[in-house]
Amino acid sequence: MTREYTAKLLQMIDDGMLDKDMVISAFAQYLSEDEVREMMYMNDMIDDIDEYDDSMDGDFDTAMSSAGMGTDEDYNFYGV
Secondary structure, eight states: OOOHHHHHHHHHHHTTSSOHHHHHHHHHHHSOHHHHHHHHHHTTSSSOGGGOOOTTOOOHHHHHHHTTOOOTGGGTOOOO
16 A cells, blocks of 8 residues: 555655644644544553543433433433
């Protein structure tokens, strides 16, 4: 598999056509948070991939209600 655009990007940086800080910023903004975390782990920038703070993660019912699905109680359904 060729890395045509990777090679082109690196060459543009080497040639001074692109600022490497701008490229770093563009990557950090483009990649998802999980992709940035994984890249940092794979390149030994963080020690443990489990450093991820999941304190804001909710449970299934919270996720579904925030996604507009609501809970059974929201629809006055308490089982049959």
